[in-house]
Amino acid sequence: MQQLLHPLCLTLAVTGFLVLLWPPRYLRRDRALTALVGVYGLSALSFLVSIDPVWGLLGDATGNPSIGILAAFGTVTAQVTLQIVVLADWVLPHEKARSRTRLCLAAGAAVIAALVVLFLLLPASGRISPQAFTARYIHVGVYQTFLTLYIGAYTIGQGILAVVCWRRAGGTRGTWIARGLRIVGAGALLTFGYSTIRLVDVAAAVFGFTPLSRSAERFAWLCADGGSTLVLMGFLIPTLAIHIVPRARAWGRAYRDHQRLAPLWHAVYEALPTIALHTHRAASAHGPSLWGATWHLYRRAVEIRDGQWALRHHLDESVRRAAEARYAATGLRGAELAAAVTADQLRGALTAYHRNESPKTPTEYADAGIRDDVRTPNDDVRALLRIAAHFEAVSEHEDAATSWT
Incomplete structure (x- = not known):
C-alpha cells in the first residue's frame, strides 16, 4: 500500500x-x-x-x-x-x-x-x-x-x-x-x-x-x-x-494584447528599427517569452509611442481632416474617433517618411488631446489597442482593394 x-x-x-x-x-x-x-x-x-x-x-x-x-x-x-x-x-x-x-x-x-x-x-x-x-x-x-x-x-x-x-x-x-x-x-x-x-x-x-x-x-x-x-x-x-x-489570466491578456499590437508595431519597426531594444528584437518580432509577457507588452507599447513621436514631423493637416470627416460620418466619437484618426495619420506619416516628404501643413496626432487621461501603462496599452485595431482594419481594407483590382 x-x-x-x-x-x-x-x-x-x-x-x-x-x-x-x-x-x-x-x-x-x-x-x-x-x-x-x-x-x-x-x-x-x-x-x-x-x-x-x-x-x-x-x-x-x-x-x-x-x-x-x-x-x-x-x-x-x-x-x-x-x-x-x-x-x-x-x-x-x-x-x-x-x-x-x-x-x-x-x-x-x-x-x-x-x-x-x-x-x-x-x-x-x-x-x-x-x-x-x-x-x-x-x-x-x-x-x-x-x-x-x-x-x-x-x-x-x-x-x-x-x-x-x-x-x-x-x-x-x-x-x-x-x-x-x-x-x-x-x-x-x-x-x-x-x-x-x-x-x-x-x-x-x-x-x-x-x-x-x-x-x-x-x-x-x-x-x-x-x-x-x-x-x-x-x-x-x-x-x-x-x-x-x-497570474495566468494576466499572462494570457498580456500575450493577447501583445499580438494585437503586432501589425502596428511591425509597420513602425520596419520604418524605424531603432525603436526596439537590441536584446528585445527577437521577442518583439515574434511573441513574448513564456515569462515576462507583461514586460514585453509594456515594452512594445513604449516602442510604438517612440515611433509615433519620431514620425510626428511627417503629419499633414489634410490627412487628419479627411480622416476626421470620414470617421465622424460613421458615428465615431471621443476616444474612438481619435484612435481611428491617429491610425490614419500614422499610415500617412509612414508613407511620407518612406518618400522623404514633408507636410504642407504640419499638425499633431488626434489622440494628443486625450493623453491626459492616460495615467498608467495599462491605460496606454488600451489606447494603443484602439489605434492598432483601426490601423489593422485599414490595412485589411487596402489589401482587399488591391487584390480586387
Missing part, C-alpha cells in the same frame, strides 16, 4: 512545489507563500525517501541502511511545523503571527533534534524495507520512544491544523479559502487513523499483546497518504484561485 500511494502523493507534492515556486520574486514578499513552498518541498522529500529504491540508495550512500526512517520522520516533522506557520500567517495579526512562527519553528527543531539522538541509539541492522522497518523494531524500547515522539508531534500538529482550519473556514469571506481550509481540515482529521494505529502498535508491543493485522497496517497508510493528499490539495486550491489563476 505504501509503495503504491507514495508515488502518487510525491507527484502531487512536486507539482505543487513547482507551481508555487515560480516566479521567485513573490516569495520575497509573501512569508506564508514561502513557508507553503517549504511544505510542498518537504512533503515531496518525505515521500521520495520512503520509496523502496530511494530508501536503498540513501542507505548505501550513507552506510546506514536505516537512515531513510530518520529522513522520512524528520522531513514530515518539519513539514507539519511549516503548515502551522502558514496558518499562523494567514489567520493571525502580523506581530502575533511572528511570535507563533518562532515558537513553532523552535518546537519543530527540538523534536527533530530529539529524533536524531534517539535514532543514533537504535541498534544496527541490515537492509530493511520501509514497510518492514516498524515491524522489525517495534519491540525495541528506543524505537518505541522514537516512534511515540514522532507520532505525538505529528498528531499535535495535525490536530492544530484541523481545529484552526475548521474554525476559520466558517469565518472567512473568501470562498476558495474556505473550501481549501475545509479540505485541509478533513485531511488532517484523516491522518488521525494513522496515528491511532501506530500508537496502538506501540502499546501492544509494550504490554506484550499481539500487534495489529496487516489490514490495519494498510489502513494506516491509506489514512496517512490520503490525509496528506487532502492537505496538499487544500493548501493548493486557494493558492491557485487567488495567486496562480490571476
Whole structure:
C-alpha cells in the first residue's frame, strides 16, 4: 500500500512545489507563500525517501541502511511545523503571527533534534524495507520512544491544523479559502487513523499483546497518504484561485494584447528599427517569452509611442481632416474617433517618411488631446489597442482593394 500511494502523493507534492515556486520574486514578499513552498518541498522529500529504491540508495550512500526512517520522520516533522506557520500567517495579526512562527519553528527543531539522538541509539541492522522497518523494531524500547515522539508531534500538529482550519473556514469571506481550509481540515482529521494505529502498535508491543493485522497496517497508510493528499490539495486550491489563476489570466491578456499590437508595431519597426531594444528584437518580432509577457507588452507599447513621436514631423493637416470627416460620418466619437484618426495619420506619416516628404501643413496626432487621461501603462496599452485595431482594419481594407483590382 505504501509503495503504491507514495508515488502518487510525491507527484502531487512536486507539482505543487513547482507551481508555487515560480516566479521567485513573490516569495520575497509573501512569508506564508514561502513557508507553503517549504511544505510542498518537504512533503515531496518525505515521500521520495520512503520509496523502496530511494530508501536503498540513501542507505548505501550513507552506510546506514536505516537512515531513510530518520529522513522520512524528520522531513514530515518539519513539514507539519511549516503548515502551522502558514496558518499562523494567514489567520493571525502580523506581530502575533511572528511570535507563533518562532515558537513553532523552535518546537519543530527540538523534536527533530530529539529524533536524531534517539535514532543514533537504535541498534544496527541490515537492509530493511520501509514497510518492514516498524515491524522489525517495534519491540525495541528506543524505537518505541522514537516512534511515540514522532507520532505525538505529528498528531499535535495535525490536530492544530484541523481545529484552526475548521474554525476559520466558517469565518472567512473568501470562498476558495474556505473550501481549501475545509479540505485541509478533513485531511488532517484523516491522518488521525494513522496515528491511532501506530500508537496502538506501540502499546501492544509494550504490554506484550499481539500487534495489529496487516489490514490495519494498510489502513494506516491509506489514512496517512490520503490525509496528506487532502492537505496538499487544500493548501493548493486557494493558492491557485487567488495567486496562480490571476497570474495566468494576466499572462494570457498580456500575450493577447501583445499580438494585437503586432501589425502596428511591425509597420513602425520596419520604418524605424531603432525603436526596439537590441536584446528585445527577437521577442518583439515574434511573441513574448513564456515569462515576462507583461514586460514585453509594456515594452512594445513604449516602442510604438517612440515611433509615433519620431514620425510626428511627417503629419499633414489634410490627412487628419479627411480622416476626421470620414470617421465622424460613421458615428465615431471621443476616444474612438481619435484612435481611428491617429491610425490614419500614422499610415500617412509612414508613407511620407518612406518618400522623404514633408507636410504642407504640419499638425499633431488626434489622440494628443486625450493623453491626459492616460495615467498608467495599462491605460496606454488600451489606447494603443484602439489605434492598432483601426490601423489593422485599414490595412485589411487596402489589401482587399488591391487584390480586387
